[in-house]
Amino acid sequence: MLCLCFWSGSLSKPEKALLSRQHRATSDDPKKCAYTFLVPQQKITGPICASATGPEPDKDRVTRMDIADVREVLSKQRREIETLQLVVDVDGNMVNEMKLLRKESRNMNSRVTQLYMQLLHEIIRKRDNSLELVQLENRVLNVTSEMLRLASRYKELELRFSALAAVVNNQSVLITALEEQCMRGYGRRDLPAVPPLVQVVPENIPVNNNRFTNEIQRDHNRAFPRGSRMDTSPTANPLGNPPPPEGTLTSDGPFRDCFQVRQAGHSTSGMYLLKPEGTDKLIQAWCEHGLDNGGWTVFQRRKDGSVNFFRNWENYKKGFGNIDSEYWLGLENIYNLAKQGDYQLLVELEDWMAKKVYAEYSSFHLEPESEAYRLRLGTYQGNAGDSLTSHNGKPFTTLDRDKDAFSGNCAHFHKGGWWYNACGQTNLNGVWYSGGVYRSKFQDGIFWADYGGGFYSLKSVRMMIRPID
Numbered sequence: 309m310l311c312l313c314f315w316s317g318s319l320s321k322p323e324k325a326l327l328s329r330q331h332r333a334t335s336d337d338p339k340k341c342a343y344t345f346l347v348p349q350q351k352i353t354g355p356i357c358a359s360a361t362g363p364e365p366d367k368d369r370v371t372r373m374d375i376a377d378v379r380e381v382l383s384k385q386r387r388e389i390e391t392l393q394l395v396v397d398v399d400g401n402m403v404n405e406m407k408l409l410r411k412e413s414r415n416m417n418s419r420v421t422q423l424y425m426q427l428l429h430e431i432i433r434k435r436d437n438s439l440e441l442v443q444l445e446n447r448v449l450n451v452t453s454e455m456l457r458l459a460s461r462y463k464e465l466e467l468r469f470s471a472l473a474a475v476v477n478n479q480s481v482l483i484t485a486l487e488e489q490c491m492r493g494y495g496r497r498d499l500p501a502v503p504p505l506v507q508v509v510p511e512n513i514p515v516n517n518n519r520f521t522n523e524i525q526r527d528h529n530r531a532f533p534r535g536s537r538m539d540t541s542p543t544a545n546p547l548g549n550p551p552p553p554e555g556t557l558t559s560d561g562p563f564r565d566c567f568q569v570r571q572a573g574h575s576t577s578g579m580y581l582l583k584p585e586g587t588d589k590l591i592q593a594w595c596e597h598g599l600d601n602g603g604w605t606v607f608q609r610r611k612d613g614s615v616n617f618f619r620n621w622e623n624y625k626k627g628f629g630n631i632d633s634e635y636w637l638g639l640e641n642i643y644n645l646a647k648q649g650d651y652q653l654l655v656e657l658e659d660w661m662a663k664k665v666y667a668e669y670s671s672f673h674l675e676p677e678s679e680a681y682r683l684r685l686g687t688y689q690g691n692a693g694d695s696l697t698s699h700n701g702k703p704f705t706t707l708d709r710d711k712d713a714f715s716g717n718c719a720h721f722h723k724g725g726w727w728y729n730a731c732g733q734t735n736l737n738g739v740w741y742s743g744g745v746y747r748s749k750f751q752d753g754i755f756w757a758d759y760g761g762g763f764y765s766l767k768s769v770r771m772m773i774r775p776i777d
């Protein structure tokens with residue numbers, strides 16, 4: 309016999325239920341076995357099956373093995389459930405992630421769309437800008453070509469103007485000749501003859517923007533200007549104007565001429581007091597020290613038409629005008645100055661393009677009044693052309709004293725006083741016309757035939773003398 313004891317404390321619930329039947333008999337003594345199994349002594353060849361009811365095993369009874377199996381299956385299923393739970397959790401996370409990604413993707417898409425729109429906008433803007441640039445470039449090109457066209461047109465017009473100016477000059481000469489012919493044709497020989505006009509028409513007549521304005525100086529058409537100043541010598545400041553900045557009358561002197569002024573150390577051009585040898589009269593004159601080492605005594609000056617040069621004999625003898633602008637020093641003064649020694653003459657001419665040219669004569673003096681201040685000149689040199697030699701040896705003529713070789717009075721036609729021949733290649737005491745080429749029946753402008761022709765009035769003129777070196 310084999311006795312097996314179990315303590316109910318160590319048993320599980322079903323085991324307790326199985327063993328509860330024998331429990332009552334043995335519950336008196338807690339120290340003894342709770343259950344006593346009586347197992348027949350036999351040879352054990354297989355598994356031992358415990359039964360509370362008897363030796364016959366009940367097929368429907370739940371064995372411990374089954375329970376273990378069930379437990380195992382349960383735990384397995386639990387693990388599977390846990391695994392599945394995990395998978396489900398992971399899937400849920402993934403779904404969330406997917407949702408987030410989708411949202412992000414949507415955001416990205418909208419951002420990309422926005423950027424694309426911006427890019428498109430930029431491209432369009434740049435295209436517009438480049439178009440604008442191209443348009444501007446085209447406009448610049450157009451303007452440049454227009455400018456070039458206008459420049460060439462201007463040159464062309466200038467050339468045409470030069471040609472027309474020459475034609476005007478020649479036409480005037482021709483008209484005068486025809487008029488003379490007409491007069492002769494009608495047998496009206498009693499009418500006063502007109503002096504021949506200067507035929508010289510240089511190839512390049514200087515031109516200026518203010519052409520043909522013919523702005524004649526005031527009072528020039530009056531033969532004998534009135535006024536108390538008419539019989540006075542040229543003055544420094546007759547109109548009460550402030551004295552010129554560089555023209556200063558020094559306390560030194562008087563000097564015999566401007567050359568002596570220069571030798572005395574004065575190098576500023578301006579007004580100086582002179583007293584030619586053998587005379588008692590003091591005279592004011594402009595000394596030019598800025599030209600060819602200086603020492604030049606200026607006796608005639610034209611520059612702005614401010615002084616009327618259409619005057620009588622007495623005026624031309626004594627002088628008139630303003631020393632600091634336009635003036636005539638006076639034939640008597642010029643005579644007295646030039647008889648002091650051997651003098652040379654310099655004629656300075658300026659056209660309306662501000663170009664200056666010169667005519668220099670190796671000697672210069674006048675004969676006395678009894679000889680009508682006859683002009684005596686040496687040989688010419690310079691770049692203005694020689695338009696004065698034809699006046700050499702001629703007496704001076706004014707409107708009231710005709711000494712010229714012409715049948716009429718040259719002063720009447722040329723509106724000045726000069727050593728006229730019949731009548732002249734130059735008329736530096738004529739009418740001051742603004743702009744150069746002028747229109748007039750007679751050649752009465754300030755012309756120098758070899759420089760500009762008879763119908764080109766010069767802008768400024770100076771005549772000056774200096775002892776020969």
Ligand SMILES: [Ca+2]
Pocket residue numbers: 710711712713714715716717718
């Ligand atoms: Ca005459």
